[in-house]
Amino acid sequence: MTEGGRIRVAMVHGPGPADRDGVGDYVERLVGALGEAGIEAVRVPVGSPGARSLRHWLPATLDAARRVRRLRPDVVHVQFAPSAYRFSGLPGLLPPLLPSGAPLVTTLHEYGWWAAPGWVPGPVWRPLERARLWDRETGRLVPASALVVVTNASHARQVRSRVGTAPVEVPLAPNVVDHGGGRQARVRVRDTLGMGRDDPLLAFFGFVHPVKGVRQLVEALPALRAARPRLRLLVVGGFTSQALPEAEARAFRAELGALAARHGVADAVTFTGHLPAARVSDLLHAADVGVLPFTAGVTTKSGALLTMLAHGLPTAVTVPDEPDPGLPLAEAVAVIGARRDPAAIADAVGPLLSDPGARRRLGVAARRLAARHSWSRVASAHRALYETLAGPGRPLDRRDA
Template sequence: MITGPAPAHLDGVSDYAGRLADALDGAGVEVDAVPLRPPAPGRWLAATVGAVEEVRRMRPDLVHVQFAPSAYRFSALPGLLPRLLPSGTPLVTTIHEYGWWAAPGWLPGRAWRPLERLRLWDRETALLVPASHAVVVTNPDHGAEVRRRTGRRPVLIPIAPNVPIAPNVDRADSPPARAETRRRLGLGGDGFLLVFFGFVHPVKGVRYLLEALPALRAVRPGLRLVVAGGFTSQALPEGEARAFRRELEALAARHGIGDAVTFTGYLPGPEVSALLAAADGAVLPFTAGVSVKSGALLAALAHGVPTAVTVPDDPDPRLRDGENVAAIEARRDAAAIATTLRRLIGDPALRTRLSAGGRTLAAGHTWPAVARAHLDLYERVLAHA
């Protein structure tokens, strides 16, 4: 399984690949990870050639590439893998990001279309989509775009939660554990614990959430927000991450809510699970909107946390306002966030309904099911390779 160079705690795709490998191991598939690590900054061709040499030594039954432009620092060179692999190597590619990037970016869309329709080249993945024996997408939108550009029918395999429920932290079964987590955060009896979980990046909308907090604290003075997640990631290098954290901390101080916000930084999975199990609500105010392709959303829903989400331009039909999520109708809008969260905070019956509906939705997204779907795909590819 070929992945980008970043470790799991810095990159969502690497985290996904590690969880998939573990699940496949449970299904009887032996997985060897081959990260593309440039020997020096920017040397992606050398990294690609090195990965191919390692694959040649391993002589695997099948090669599976996990692809996102950000995972390879927006280099098109890893997309040459199909040309470099031994002839006839069964190849599967999973696309985690698609429909918004091209290399080179200056080439107009009409110039790409004949190359993509003839399956000679793909503007985002180079040779990966055209030359793979099977292409996997994690959501229908990416699948529709692949079909529109290339005529190929990719295989849809949705993701599963990126944080499993840790032992002894289930919301219903462990009130002492919940109480201990809340005590450590300094929540009193009237406290409302609101959690944002995931990599903290400008596109996640946290700055608008902070701007909404004063209005929410006026309604519920004991409300506390925990922003749980690392700032440094493959998409936000360390220097930019430090600057962004300072910006958010300054914004919280400016709005007089510094004492109501906790930035945890990166947390191990069991600690995130304990936090979600103790939460009264979660909020994911992404600037592009939220769909079921979000592992953070699935983690919150699997933990039974009533969750508020922004709505994308093309809403995910599986997310239903008042049934399994609370919809924030406008993006990049503090007032819209405050409106939805006031509804969530003030309506215990709504929270109970969302908790149950969210668990039901998340129950259809499990790692054993993801592994079975991949195993079925691998067997089909190998049968026709």
């Protein structure tokens, strides 16, 4: 432990910066929140952005392990998502390289759909996973962890099914907290956009990627504008990410621009790119309705959704095949009746724009739900985990006596 008895955590994560990687953004916010909760979390990135080759990831993994050992942490906490490590399985080799006296915690941000190598049949993995020898997605990380953390119930079920242990669920928190702009932000943003106070404004927020349904959202605009000619759409977020490298991001941005022009709504769509948090907060305060038409559906493991809810923004979402019990449909969000369907988006959003009372009710319920997903709660949950493993009176403390 550090002087004063503070627990020191080596926070191991992928190389993606916060403005291009959801896990990178999560780590940045978590480390800050832990500091306020009295935990010293030291970031240890593995690798460098854009790296893909075996020749990069092997030395990067070895170097990260060396840096962790030099820190002499009380706990090692690995943040795992395959995309964060450019789908390299090598970070899964970290556990035997880490200091033996520090318990390992692994947080799974993505789970249940990937394997390394992918050509190995599922039945081959199962006995290895049940014996806690190897996990098809994380290598030795999950089997060697003293605690596994997940952010949602779906991942928890996957972990229990594979390795037979119960993970700890710590829900996500908003990507962007409410900066308090309120009505002033609404007026300011609308003046900048050349909009009237009552002109309808939609907002999408998050990394812009083909699976987010932005194509269908743009295609829904002609039907929505037929009754509301002054309607505008803000697409708030960057295109380049760990999941969409720069060249592909440029191509997708151009595709969406051409799509908007083809549908005659180019003047109604504003692509903001990546913005500082305070500016994002202002734009969400200015919007009337949020729209997240993800092609796989939306759950509370979406930081973008939690951000909209934290701003009290009534939001319409698509529903996944396996609905999220933590997201009360039609109470905290409006439901888009079908995925990949522009008409369904228009059918859900149009009535919401026409009903101020419904928007107010959803906004109140949204804030109530978001209050259960604060960063202070996330930090408190992590502190409790760390204290269980390395707090006062635990065997690890004797090395500092």
